[in-house]
Amino acid sequence: MGNSLKIEEFFLNYKKNTLFIITDKNIYEIYENYLKERFKEFKFHLIVIEPGEQSKTLTVYEKTINELMKKEMKKTDLIIAFGGGVVGDLAGFIAGTIFRGVRFVNIPTTLLSMCDSSIGGKTGIDLTYGKNLLGVYKQPEFVLIDTRYLETLKREEYESAMAEVIKVGLIKSKELIDYLLEEKIDNLKMIQMAVKIKKEIVEEDPYEENKRMLLNFGHTFGHAIESYHNYEIKHGYSVAKGMDLAIKYGIKINKTNKEVEVVLNKLYKKFKLEKFTGDSNKYLSKIKYDKKNKDDDLNFVVIAELGRAKIIKIKEEDLNDLSS
Ligand SMILES: NC(=O)c1ccc[n+]([C@@H]2O[C@H](COP(=O)([O-])OP(=O)(O)OC[C@H]3O[C@@H](n4cnc5c(N)ncnc54)[C@H](O)[C@@H]3O)[C@@H](O)[C@H]2O)c1
Missing domain, CATH: 1.20.1090.10 (Dehydroquinate synthase-like - alpha domain)
Structure with missing residues (x-):
């Protein structure tokens, strides 16, 4: 209870700012209404990337950054990663680099991202030379784990x-x-x-x-x-x-x-x-x-x-x- 109050207090600090929620298409299809309801008291944008490792590329990184710019993101706004390790790694890398760093919150939705990728601050994307070669260490403000998201995860x-x-x-x-x-x-x-x-x-x-x-x-x-x-x-x-x-x-x-x-x-x-x-x-x-x-x-x-x-x-x- 204590923690959930702190989390709501944290989000309340962003009442005058904009939340940029990055997720992938599969997750968006399941959780679109949930997200819209969850953040209805805020000004927010949903940025939806293609699912899978193919999104951890320079091309998707640039495209997503441009989308944030087009939507007039400010340094004081908040990025929320809502997804598995792919979303977390990409969104975290964007948060670590755009305007030389903005705050971000990680909401992992896969078992792997809950137990592993959301913890430790490693973020990044792949290069043609190999996986996870370009990135930064960027810690989220917090990681919000809710195991109910696992109910929709593939076996x-x-x-x-x-x-x-x-x-x-x-x-x-x-x-x-x-x-x-x-x-x-x-x-x-x-x-x-x-x-x-x-x-x-x-x-x-x-x-x-x-x-x-x-x-x-x-x-x-x-x-x-x-x-x-x-x-x-x-x-x-x-x-x-x-x-x-x-x-x-x-x-x-x-x-x-x-x-x-x-x-x-x-x-x-x-x-x-x-x-x-x-x-x-x-x-x-x-x-x-x-x-x-x-x-x-x-x-x-x-x-x-x-x-x-x-x-x-x-x-x-x-x-x-x-x-x-
Ligand atoms: N940063 C780190 O420390 C770290 C550590 C380990 C792995 N990783 C990275 O994590 C990535 C893999 O993460 P992953 O296994 O979470 O894969 P993922 O993000 O690709 O998600 C797996 C699939 O599940 C879908 N999905 C996600 N949440 C869902 C939900 N709640 N319900 C239904 N479908 C859902 C996604 O759309 C995707 O198709 C790799 O890119 C890997 O390099 C990073």
Whole structure:
């Protein structure tokens, strides 16, 4: 109650300004009336972008900025991101750069954006050279999480995001892992636990110089898998396979307690995530792109035991033949 009062007070400060609500077409189709009702006491504009990663581009960035200019946005106005990670990353990047920065509020509407992308201040867009290469760190005034938005989310969006929830549990919270193993899971409680962990990590290392790298657990192979398949496999599903391979590797080099794999199997079964099958060697060439120089060691995150991860330096060839 205290928090919702504070939020209403915050919005009341914008009575004389304009709210620019950025969302995507899918969300707009479902929530148009809701948004119009929610912000009816304010002067606001709804800016609707195309859904999906294709909107995290310089072209859409420029087009959206121009739309804001055309609607006479002022530096004192407020940007509201209402959507998943795509909307949040783009709207946050706009908020961080237009007029050298305006205030923004993030209202995440997907499980991934509630647990992960809305926390930590990373914003940005993709370049033809790769994902998330252009961006700024820009913290929202606050993140407003309402799990009711999850009711309209497609099954695969929820399922794939569970990989990132499991990830934060594996790297830093046995408590979250134990909770995920319970028979009945409450979304709000699960999200609160995941957010707390991500918040602790990014507060300790806001610019990804050390600890924040732990959040890349499973992403060495995860990124390689999605890149190899031209991003046709959802990020979360690729990360799930990447975590499986990283755990196999950790066990192989005696850095990971075998119990971790047993628990991972239970969680994947429960949350309908797939383990890695096939030949992992075919993804090795894609991993190279994570490194600055060919001879550099690779930073690789291993889980020592449930809730505890560490970064180790490895050579690329160490990852050969993991799936055999
Ligand atoms: N900034 C960060 O720290 C960070 C971290 C992780 C991921 N990301 C980024 O997040 C993006 C992925 O985010 P995402 O998984 O939320 O994808 P997304 O934003 O593309 O949303 C997934 C789909 O769900 C739809 N949708 C969103 N909310 C809905 C709702 N409530 N009901 C029905 N449909 C809804 C969207 O229209 C879209 O089609 C990627 O671009 C990734 O790079 C950023």
